[in-house]
Amino acid sequence: MDLFPAIPLSEWRDSKETLHRFAQIVGKIRLASSIRRNHWWNVPFHVTGRGITTRPMGGFDGDPVFTIDFDFVDHWLTVSCLDGSTTSFPLLGQSVASFYRETLAALDRIGVAVTLAHPHPYTLSDAHRPFAEDTEHTSYDPFWVNRHWQVLSQVNLVLEEFAAGFCGKVSPVHLFWHSYDIAVTRFSDRSVEMGAEVDPVTREAYSREVISCGFWFGDDDYPRPAFYAYAAPEPAGLAGQPLRPSPAHWIERGSGRLATLDYDDVRDGAHPRQAVLDFYGSLYRSAAALDGWDVEHLASPGGVTDPLARGNAPTAGSA
Template sequence: MGDSSVTGTIAADSSDVLPALPLGVWRPTKETLHRYIQIVGKVALAKGIRRNHWWHMTYRVNARGWTTLPLGSATDGPVFTCAFDFFDHVLRISNDRGSQEEIPLAEQSVAGFYAETMRGLRDLGVEVELPFPTPYDLPDHGRPFAEDEEHHHYDPAAAQRAFRVTSQVGRILEDFSASYSGKISPVQLFWHTFDLAVQRFSDRKIDMPENVDPVTREAYSREEISAGFWFGDDKVPEPTFYSYTAPEPEGLTELPLRPPEARWVPSGSAHAAYYSYDAARRSADPVGAALDFLHSAYAAGSRLAGWDAPALACPGGITDPVLGSLWKGWPE
């Protein structure tokens, strides 16, 4: 595989099914980009039409980067989207009146990006005020975006490689999602934790103590099994596939995972299943290895949580049993 990451730089290589992206190599860009997506994510939180489990404020992966859903409402226009383009390296804000603004991602600080993004929105007729214009759950959470001159590193090649990773992993998560017919989230990029994930839900409502914060209450109001990927952090310093069941059923960590490198690890007050992204890359079938992990973690969680997995199965994205038994692809 072509990979220049060992030299401390990152170059695109479309031949990699799962491109290499060591955390240490692109971390300065990741720290800046994380704050960029939090700024725009908070715009989506303020201007989106609320959906269950916060699905209105997340990003979707498209062919050029990460985009919000259409924002605004029928009575509070204009309708607009904010899309990170990792080929032109701009944030492209477009409205339904045919106008757009482009905010460069490189050669400016978080403070500069924040100011330009707010200006671009105003110029497009979008009035928005962020109640908390500071990072969420990051070390500098108390510092306003408008004052952050520290984070200003943006390597276009690294950012584009990170996008390609989410594009490829997104396809894997879509493939995994196709086999489930119950309530399921979109495959979405969460800006607070910078991970790409999909959640499967049961009908079981979860009672939580009164002191649980509103974000957590809505996110985990139903029993769920989550599957996803993140780029790594101080606790897990490498890109990693993960899965967890919430609430965690008793005995979950005693059930086996696949492939052999996958493992259960403590995560807060519970556990998560981890499988190294680089372990998948090294396998003979990287996509198959990642899917094997996701399916094994789901099988463990659904079994102990008492889900009717056969009834919820949707092989190949087909729910009709007759069609499923006959399906061999589209006719020629």
């Protein structure tokens, strides 16, 4: 299989819009049924060998321990219980409204009673409309949904490799269902003060200095897939620092700026994986230097912190 196969947004935009809302429904169940972690680390999905998963949750307020998995190979949603029971339904042929009903019915069958505080899309164009009333989004092309999972799986491993080079506080590789992007975040130990006017989601996510790197499939504002990186708070002068490789560039995004590297520019290059690592590394080194991070102390080349073992650090595939 090609590294970074083609995934033009124009080919699967309608399917992506439907899938994004499916993911938000399951994501809100995860939010309601998991133990809160710092920076909302309890909420995102993780990539699996067949799709994406919530990971186990529940186990309190009378609910069993359960997991919800998207299978993007056979295109089913499966709810699994700790006692071994499972229940599934097909992803094909569903509107957002029918997916919402089927998901709640599946939870009921295994004894899970969950109430979503706000069963509407989050920050999407139809945020005013309840999931239960969305019969508009019905597209689901299994080829492109499977292809997007292949891309997620490959990007996930590149992000894991990038994460391995940092021994400070670093997040798992997360798939964020609210914006449908995959990312890993490095943290400093310096707190960031934000006022009460800032929403609580943002205050928790960015309560420490961060440098975050990820990938998204594109949207109306940036209609093509791209790798991205940013620092929050953004240190003065960061946008003037050089990025690698040369096609990387800065864009305005929301209230800040993102370093971006278009996916197709990477695909067409001679060394795609290394190009992405160089991109992430160039942003990290510039932002960390401007913020005064101890880059040398925080480094773990090859995922190794033992100074005696660094000369013999294993490479991918050798251990």
